[in-house]
Amino acid sequence: MLTRLAYRINLTLERFFPEQRLFLKSDATTRFIRLRPTTQAITVAVSALALGWTIFATAILLMDFINSGSSREQIQRQTALYETRLNALSDDRDLRVAEAAGAQERFNLALAQVSAMQERLLASEDSRRELETGVDVIQNTLRRTIKERDAARVEASRATLAMTQQSGVTNSDAGRVHDTEVTLDVMTSALMDTAKERDANAAEAVKSAQRTEAVMKQKAELEARNDVIFAKLEQALTVSVEPLDKMFRDAGLDPDQLLNAVRSGYSGQGGPLSPISLSTMGLSGSPDETRANAILAGLDTVNLYRIAAFKVPLGLPVKTTFRYTSGFGGRNDPINGSARMHEGQDLAGDYGSPIYAPADGTVSFAGWENGYGRLIKIQHAFGIETRYGHLSQIRVDVGQKVSRGDRIGDMGNSGRSTGTHLHYEVRLSGNAVNPMTFIRAANNVF
Numbered sequence: 499m500l501t502r503l504a505y506r507i508n509l510t511l512e513r514f515f516p517e518q519r520l521f522l523k524s525d526a527t528t529r530f531i532r533l534r535p536t537t538q539a540i541t542v543a544v545s546a547l548a549l550g551w552t553i554f555a556t557a558i559l560l561m562d563f564i565n566s567g568s569s570r571e572q573i574q575r576q577t578a579l580y581e582t583r584l585n586a587l588s589d590d591r592d593l594r595v596a597e598a599a600g601a602q603e604r605f606n607l608a609l610a611q612v613s614a615m616q617e618r619l620l621a622s623e624d625s626r627r628e629l630e631t632g633v634d635v636i637q638n639t640l641r642r643t644i645k646e647r648d649a650a651r652v653e654a655s656r657a658t659l660a661m662t663q664q665s666g667v668t669n670s671d672a673g674r675v676h677d678t679e680v681t682l683d684v685m686t687s688a689l690m691d692t693a694k695e696r697d698a699n700a701a702e703a704v705k706s707a708q709r710t711e712a713v714m715k716q717k718a719e720l721e722a723r724n725d726v727i728f729a730k731l732e733q734a735l736t737v738s739v740e741p742l743d744k745m746f747r748d749a750g751l752d753p754d755q756l757l758n759a760v761r762s763g764y765s766g767q768g769g770p771l772s773p774i775s776l777s778t779m780g781l782s783g784s785p786d787e788t789r790a791n792a793i794l795a796g797l798d799t800v801n802l803y804r805i806a807a808f809k810v811p812l813g814l815p816v817k818t819t820f821r822y823t824s825g826f827g828g829r830n831d832p833i834n835g836s837a838r839m840h841e842g843q844d845l846a847g848d849y850g851s852p853i854y855a856p857a858d859g860t861v862s863f864a865g866w867e868n869g870y871g872r873l874i875k876i877q878h879a880f881g882i883e884t885r886y887g888h889l890s891q892i893r894v895d896v897g898q899k900v901s902r903g904d905r906i907g908d909m910g911n912s913g914r915s916t917g918t919h920l921h922y923e924v925r926l927s928g929n930a931v932n933p934m935t936f937i938r939a940a941n942n943v944f
Contacts, residue, residue: 504536511535515542577819598797605727605790612720619713626706629699636699640692746803746939751810751880753803759880760802760809808902809879811856812936815886815922816909820847823919826932833916841930842885842923843937849918851909853886855900856936864892870921871913874906883928887921888913 515538522529746753824844831838855876862883863875870887874894877883890910900906911918924933 508535511539515539573819573821598800601727602797605724605793608720608724608727609790612717612724615713615717615720619710619717622706622709622713626703626710629702629706632695632699636692636695640688643688744939746806746810756806756810756880757799757802760805806879808858810936811859811876811878811882811884811924812939813856814845814937815853815856815884816845816847816851816920817854818847818851820845820851820920822846826930826934833914842887842921843933844919844921845909846917846919847909849910850890851920852905853889853907853909853920855902855904855906856884857882858901859884859899861894861896861898861900861906864894864896867913869914871915872907872910873913876900876906881927883925885921885923885925887923888915888919 512535515535517535518533518538519531522531746756822843823846824840826840826843828837829840853874857878859876859878861874862877863873865873867873867887870885872887872889872892874886874889874892875883876886886907888910889907889912891908892906893908894900894904894906909918909920915921922933924931924936
């Protein structure tokens with residue numbers, strides 16, 4: 499039965515694959531190999547399958563290569579956009595700082611001008627009061643002179659009457675006329691002098707009033723300019739403080755506690771012991787001074803935020819091209835496949851890529867540790883610690899102080915690792931937290 503079936507199959511296939519003989523000739527003998535139709539069909543089928551598999555595998559490899567190339571280009575474009583945004587934000591921040599500094603200088607100049615104008619206004623007011631006092635004195639003197647004149651006339655009349663009674667001779671009309679003329683001359687001269695002094699004092703009072711009005715107008719214009727300067731300063735402070743406040747809150751940190759910690763760490767004071775001298779000059783408590791003190795307090799807050807930003811690990815420890823691989827949280831172990839907690843963020847890049855400190859701190863560990871391989875631990879302010887694992891090279895020593903942007907090591911594949919990458923951890927008071935909260939928080943400012 500099987501022989502007949504094989505015969506029929508060979509007979510059917512012989513139409514397409516006729517029987518072939520392959521002769522092998524040597525010096526002594528001649529042999530041949532018989533290639534039946536079934537054998538040829540099987541050979542052709544196997545060759546077709548091999549060719550098809552080769553084409554399919556080649557297509558898959560080409561597609562993977564094309565996709566990897568497009569992914570690299572996309573990452574490079576995103577990196578370029580990110581760097582452009584960082585540069586733009588940095589330029590805007592520098593511009594805001596320069597505007598705040600310029601506004602502060604203009605504000606100080608305006609305060610100096612206001613102080614000078616106030617001094618001139620006070621001097622003008624004093625002059626006006628002195629003139630009013632002089633006019634009052636002259637008027638009082640004139641009244642007293644008139645009273646003395648009237649009293650003298652009365653006494654003269656009494657003396658004349660007494661002399662007439664004693665001598666029995668009356669003063670002639672010519673004598674009385676002469677006495678009247680002399681008296682009128684004296685009174686006219688005194689009245690003219692008084693009128694001149696009154697006119698001079700009135701003119702000086704008018705000039706003082708005009709100067710006072712001009713000073714008040716200048717003061718009003720200066721106050722208007724001060725309002726504009728204050729508004730710009732307050733707006734600049736709001737624009738500067740809100741992103742910083744949001745940055746620290748997004749990182750899971752309390753801005754008030756951070757500011758208090760920085761303020762207590764930068765609170766050095768001193769100087770010679772001197773007695774207290776109390777004075778009320780310059781302590782008017784005006785609204786401008788209140789606003790100025792509020793702006794100065796805001797500038798102090800911005801400066802405290804700047805100090806805290808250099809002490810908190812914000813941003814990325816890798817500046818070259820990389821890819822986020824394994825994130826923070828539960829995952830299947832890449833080596834044995836078991837469920838494990840991953841306490842950091844993996845950043846895969848080129849072997850030997852430089853690793854930088856994201857904040858000021860002190861190196862607390864630099865060496866080999868199981869699982870991490872070559873490991874660096876940096877202790878930062880506010881109870882924050884960062885870890886950098888699987889390094890190829892360590893470039894710092896224990897106890898060394900590092901600043902933001904200092905190179906501390908190179909990316910590698912040491913320890914329990916499946917490929918070149920950086921294992922980056924952030925710990926608060928010893929507890930691991932998601933590093934991406936700190937990395938994303940930096941996008942608001944840096």
